[in-house]
Amino acid sequence: AGVVKAEDYTLPAYVDRRDVPLPEVAFVRDLSAQQRALKEKEKASWSALSVDEKVELYRIKFNESYAEMKKGTNEWKTIVGGVLFFLGLTGVILIWQKHFMYGPTPHTFSEEWLSAQTKRMLDMRVNPVEGISAQWDFEKNEWKK
Amino acid sequence: MRGLLARRMKFHLLGAFLVSVGCASLYKFAVAEPRKRAYAEFYKNYDPMKDFEAMKAAGVFESAPAK
Numbered sequence: 001a002g003v004v005k006a007e008d009y010t011l012p013a014y015v016d017r018r019d020v021p022l023p024e025v026a027f028v029r030d031l032s033a034q035q036r037a038l039k040e041k042e043k044a045s046w047s048a049l050s051v052d053e054k055v056e057l058y059r060i061k062f063n064e065s066y067a068e069m070k071k072g073t074n075e076w077k078t079i080v081g082g083v084l085f086f087l088g089l090t091g092v093i094l095i096w097q098k099h100f101m102y103g104p105t106p107h108t109f110s111e112e113w114l115s116a117q118t119k120r121m122l123d124m125r126v127n128p129v130e131g132i133s134a135q136w137d138f139e140k141n142e143w144k145k
Numbered sequence: 146m147r148g149l150l151a152r153r154m155k156f157h158l159l160g161a162f163l164v165s166v167g168c169a170s171l172y173k174f175a176v177a178e179p180r181k182r183a184y185a186e187f188y189k190n191y192d193p194m195k196d197f198e199a200m201k202a203a204g205v206f207e208s209a210p211a212k
Contacts, residue, residue: 123203125196129187130180138199 016064027063035060 012024031039035056041049042057049057058065107113118132125133137144204211 120205123200124205125200130183134183134187 014063016062016069018066018069023062026061028060031060 014023014025014027016023028035038053038056039060041053046054108117122133122136122138127133135144136142200206201209202211
């Protein structure tokens with residue numbers, strides 16, 4: 001007839017979404033004989049249906065209920081665990097690097113150099129309002145308590 | 146119909162307003178005001194000449210040697 005068969009993905013699809021309360025198609029596409037009989041019974045009065053039959057009709061039409069859709073998973077535990085694991089792995093790498101790879105720290109980090117450096121900063125009154133010179137007591141020549 | 150967006154929007158608009166005003170006032174009272182007070186205190190009895198003499202004596206000036 002010259003008409004291409006409609007691919008599955010081009011047809012209206014069922015979707016479990018909180019903002020789509022009534023999807024375009026029912027969930028179950030091909031009904032079994034039992035389900036078809038139930039659909040016939042549905043055409044009569046609904047009070048004749050038992051509770052199980054009503055639930056079965058619901059499950060034909062929908063996959064997950066809203067409660068099931070909104071239920072959380074335990075995925076966050078995996079994520080937190082993975083993050084902590086890789087942080088730890090990074091720490092191990094850094095420790096290895098410090099121990100095996102890096103050379104000695106520059107001489108400007110020695111105790112003598114650092115104290116001479118701090119003394120010069122205080123002499124110059126670096127940051128006298130809120131910073132380092134504000135923490136030094138110039139009269140008593142010691143750090144403020 | 147059920148005002149779902151309206152309710153959510155009202156909640157979040159109020160929340161956003163409170164959070165931003167809260168952050169601003171927290172910053173003002175925890176950072177800005179103490180800093181202003183620290184500067185006022187520092188300069189209340191500040192003697193620049195005395196400070197200069199102290200720094201000169203310590204020998205940090207190239208153009209004003211300690212001698």
